[in-house]
Amino acid sequence: MMKVPKHPEEGSLLVEVVLYMTICSLIIGMVLLLHNGEQREYYQFDREGRILFAHIKRMQMATLYGNLQRSGGNHILLGRRQYGYINESNSITYHELPPSMYIEFTGTSPILRFTGHKAVGKVFTVTLVDTVIRYKRTFIFARQSGRVRWEESKY
Numbered sequence: 001m002m003k004v005p006k007h008p009e010e011g012s013l014l015v016e017v018v019l020y021m022t023i024c025s026l027i028i029g030m031v032l033l034l035h036n037g038e039q040r041e042y043y044q045f046d047r048e049g050r051i052l053f054a055h056i057k058r059m060q061m062a063t064l065y066g067n068l069q070r071s072g073g074n075h076i077l078l079g080r081r082q083y084g085y086i087n088e089s090n091s092i093t094y095h096e097l098p099p100s101m102y103i104e105f106t107g108t109s110p111i112l113r114f115t116g117h118k119a120v121g122k123v124f125t126v127t128l129v130d131t132v133i134r135y136k137r138t139f140i141f142a143r144q145s146g147r148v149r150w151e152e153s154k155y
Contacts (some may be wrong), residue, residue, distance in 0.1 A: 038133055041100065041130065041132045041133045042130075042133055042135065044098060045101065045128070045130040045133060045135055045137070048097060048098065048101060048128060049128050049137045049150070051095065052083070052095075052103075052126070052128055052139070053139060053148060053150065055076060055083070055085040055095075056076065056112070056126070056139060056141060056148055057148055058085075059074040059075070059076060059085070059086070059112070059114045060114060060141065060145075060146055060148065061146060062074050062114070063114035063115065064146050074086060074113070074114040074115075075111050075112055075113045075114065076111070076112040077092065077094075077110065077111055078103055078105050078110040078111070078112065078126065079103070079110065080102050080103060081096065081097050081099075081101075081102055081103075082094050082095060082096045082097060083095055083097075083103060097128075100130055100131050100132040101128060101129060101130050101131070102128075102129050102131075103126060103127065103128060103129070104126070104127040104129060105124075105125075105126055105127075106124060106125045106126075106127075107124050112124065112126070122142065123140060123141070123142050124140075124141060124142070125138050125139065125140050125141075126138070126139045127139070133154075134154055134155050135152065135153070135154055135155075136152065136153050136154075136155055137150050137151070137152045138150060138151050138152075138153075
């Protein structure tokens with residue numbers, strides 16, 4: 001003789017709970033993957049920004065302490081996807097930016113020339129832009145002073 005269940009819907013609550021938990025865990029996993037990719041891109045953006053800052057600061061400090069290069073003074077050549085700087089052996093080295101980043105410059109010339117003037121001089125900005133995470137980091141500095149500050153914003 002076959003046993004017939006009195007309540008055919010028994011056990012369906014457990015299946016529904018397991019199904020809901022599976023769906024929620026998939027959604028949470030997808031959100032975490034998206035966030036993790038954004039974190040990696042921000043880490044790369046931060047790294048490139050700090051490298052650019054270090055090159056600007058090095059040129060400023062060399063100029064302030066009288067370590068001028070023979071060929072036209074200390075300078076950084078700015079391009080949209082790369083920039084050139086004077087390395088330790090007094091030659092120009094170019095640094096390529098990742099494809100998601102580019103440089104904006106507010107000056108009239110794409111060359112930052114650091115000279116041995118003693119006055120404060122004009123203030124310049126160089127902006128590193130990341131198109132994936134939509135961040136901007138703007139470096140604000142005067143060529144003749146030893147200060148560089150930056151502001152970061154999301155656009």
